[in-house]
Amino acid sequence: MKAEKLTPKKVAMAIGVSESSMKRWCDRGLxxxxxxxxxxxxxxxxxxxxxxxxxxxxxxxxxxxxxxxxIRPSERDVNSARQDFLASIVEGNEDLANQIILELFLSGQSVAEIGDDVISPAFQEIGIQWELGSIEIYRERRACEITLKILAELRQLLPTPDANAPMAIGGAPERDSFSLPTNLVEMVFREAGWRAQSLGSQLPFNTLAAAAIENRPRLFWLSVSAISDEEEFLESFERFRSSLPADTFLTVGGRALQGVTRQKMQYSAFGDNLRQLDSLANTLKSPAYPPTVPRFGTAAITNY
Ligand code: B12
Structure with a gap:
């Protein structure tokens, strides 16, 4: 995708209006x-x-x-989009998968909605088929590769965050190689106007702490999809949490934290899905974000 600036004429042709209308809309601030x-x-x-x-x-x-x-904005229902997206990523049809996601986005769906309603359930189905042995592993891996490429393209369609926007960083911890969720989390924050950057996956907790100390983000996220040893995870997590700068808001989520492990953790907020995260991102974005929000409560994001 090219990053060059567009003339009103090209944009008018894309939308199907006259160049003069387009110039007028520019001048009216639309x-x-x-x-x-x-x-x-x-x-x-x-x-x-x-x-x-x-x-x-x-x-x-x-x-x-x-x-x-x-590509055109589509009003297609989310169930058919999910089915078609699933079929296209399983078949390796990158162009069709990209088209489905782009069209949903252009029709006004948020990254959070697309992640929760289309991408996550499509991958859940892939997981079921993988468990049943009815899908070759290469198809699952290829589906992840395709989706990561689509997200990278979508990222370029989001406005560049303001230099003064609050910063959010985060990733997936050690022994967790899942990259789609942390990429989606980054996109949700960027869509909400944050300077957000995913650090990636399989990151030792001490390097996550170093990232927080060196970058001083307003918010740090942890996306956890796999925990191999709960005790070790909780110990490392606690060391990480207690070394965070005092004013860093820590939010956690991911499929491995939907059970009891989470209840043994301290954090500022937890979310089950990206919509809840989107609400949090919009609430905390304000420069007047109240420092009275409890830092290490166990409040679910839904409470905001
Ligand atoms: C793709 C995949 C992989 C890929 C990931 C590749 C990559 N580059 O990311 C690879 C090959 C690495 C993999 C490996 C394994 N996998 Co796997 N994998 C999956 C699969 C199919 C999709 C996961 C995914 O990316 N989903 C897309 C994301 C976007 O959706 P999501 O995870 O649901 O996230 C949502 C929420 O959790 C939330 N969220 C996520 N992060 C955050 C963060 C915050 C802050 C908030 C608020 C919300 C939030 O929002 C998201 C959108 O709604 C799942 C199936 C499934 N049911 O999820 C199995 C699955 C998770 N894997 C499974 C298993 C068993 C494994 C392995 C142990 C297999 C093995 N024997 O090696 C390893 C573990 C590796 C490790 N320790 O890291 C099992 C787990 C079973 C269990 N007990 O929980 C599953 C469920 C498959 C199955 N049906 O059995 N896997």
Whole structure:
């Protein structure tokens, strides 16, 4: 996906309106743009995408704004999107999988909704088939690779976070090689306007602590999908938690924390899914974020 700025003419062709309408919308502040030294309006791809998502305008020629051709916002129901996404990633059909996710996003679905309603359940089904031995392992791995590439492309359609935006970092701890969830968490924060960066997976707790100390994020997330030794995990987690800067908000989630392990942990907030995380990200984003929020409670995000 190219990162160049777009002319109002190209955007007008993409949306199927006249160039003069597009210029008028720019001047009325309906769509974000910059002006070149020569006085010409230029639009960034994320601002055009944001306009399509919020104005519910159609896309007639998506290739004019550097997207694959034939992409248009779709009002298709989430069940059929999930089924088609599942079939496409199992078959290795990268283009179709990308199209499904892009179209949902352009129709206004948030990253959190797409993650919770399409990606997570599709992978749950892959997990069931893997357990039954009815799917070759290469198909599961390929499905992960395809989805990671799609998320990387989607990331480029989100607005670049403001330099003063609050920072969130996080990842998956040692012995946890799951990369999709922490990538999705990063995207949820970025969509909510945070400077968010996933550190990756399989990260020893002491390097996660070093990352928090060196970067001083407002929020640190931990996405936990696999725990091999609960006792060892809880001990390492506690050492990590107690070495965090006092003002770092610690949020945890992931399929391995949906059981009893979580009850033995201290953290600022827990969430079962990305929608809850999205609410948290929007609440904590404000510069006036109240320091009165209990730091090491066991409040579920749903309580916010
Ligand atoms: C893909 C996959 C893998 C891949 C991951 C590749 C990669 N690069 O990420 C690999 C090959 C590494 C793998 C390995 C293993 N896997 Co596996 N894997 C899966 C699979 C199919 C999908 C997981 C996934 O990425 N889902 C997509 C994410 C986005 O969805 P999610 O995890 O549901 O996350 C949601 C929430 O938890 C939440 N969330 C996540 N993080 C966070 C963070 C915060 C802060 C918040 C608020 C919310 C939140 O939001 C998400 C969206 O709703 C699952 C099936 C399943 N049911 O999940 C099995 C599954 C998890 N694996 C399983 C197993 C057994 C294993 C292995 C032990 C296999 C083995 N013998 O080696 C190893 C363990 C490796 C390890 N220790 O890390 C089992 C676990 C069974 C159990 N007891 O819990 C499952 C359930 C499959 C099954 N049906 O048996 N796996």
């Amino acid at each position: 769509i974000d743009f910059q002006t070149t030294a020569g006085g010409h309006r230029r639009l960034s791809r994320p601002s055009v995408v944001d306009f399509v998502r919020t104005s519910k305008h159609s896309l007639i020629r998506s290739e004019m704004i550097g997207l694959p051709s034939g």
